[in-house]
Amino acid sequence: MAIYRFRISFEDFDEVVREIDIKSTQTFEDLHKAVHRSTGYSAEKSSSFFVSTDNWIKGDEIAYLPTQRKTDRGVALMETSKLNRFIEDPHQKFYYIYNFDRPFDFHVELIKIILDPDPNIEYPFLVKSTGEAPKIIEKDNFGAVTVSAAPASTEFDFLNEMDFVPEDTEEIEAMGGRGINAEEKSDDADEEETDDADEFADNDDYEDEEYNSKEDY
Template structure:
């Protein structure tokens, strides 16, 4: 059984990607679920794949369901379409779009094929992670959930108390006089 190694890039930053190993007999719905899990997205919204070429042009659509929109050709359904059936060349590419309101777009490229199935893995599986995934609903920081604790502890949400605005009279006047340093400190 062939195992396909796919690299899934976040369209806006190609240094953020996940490598996913999947059997060629598994469906695009399995790949859809694996991508959402790899990027920590929920599965509340619609999604579609497009077969693509080296220039990332959108071709045949492979959709989660038939949506209320105009199609050039009826879409294939993810649940009924195996990934192996849509591989046309050794450098096959797909475009994956999730949540049509936010238009999250990922570029999927076939980067390897092997006949060796690893018995330790449950396919599909993420085999490599690079970069911090974009946050589906807002900002994500390196601190993660811990930032909320810091924000509450120091009340950073108010933010403006104690700070002047640029150009206010009297702000910083002690440093604006004759250009002399106020002390022996070198900055």
């Protein structure tokens, strides 16, 4: 039984690297879970390895938690697929997609074959870890953030469109102040109207007197 040493790197974060030793008779599911023990990600996500060319062109798929469509197509399953069945080259490559809902792509390359496994090591075994895996915003958490932010934003826009003034103490006081000024202005306007009316009445009296004087004449 041989030990395969795989070098695993993020496609978009090539400074983040893991090297894992694993038995040739172990499965792709064992490798999948070993990778995410080293990244801190949840392994219980729909993911797939693809047998790859040297240029990272994807071939046959080995899936974990496949969709019904993949199952119907007869895609190989990680839990039943041993690594040595898919190793055809001493530098065999696999293109690996983790979590199809929010995917990360990896390059997986066989870099060493060890013929004498260490009996004191439990495989899979993390040989090397370089760089911190990028953080993942889980779908549920992302949704929660969106939902919590949306109502405030929606309510604010709606109320502004309706010219609504929030019921805030300072704003109420300010509104009260504006109300008093409006009342004072209204009283001033009433007084002006009263003065105009009195002046008009005086003019009427003057006209009556003038008319009477003409009659007397």
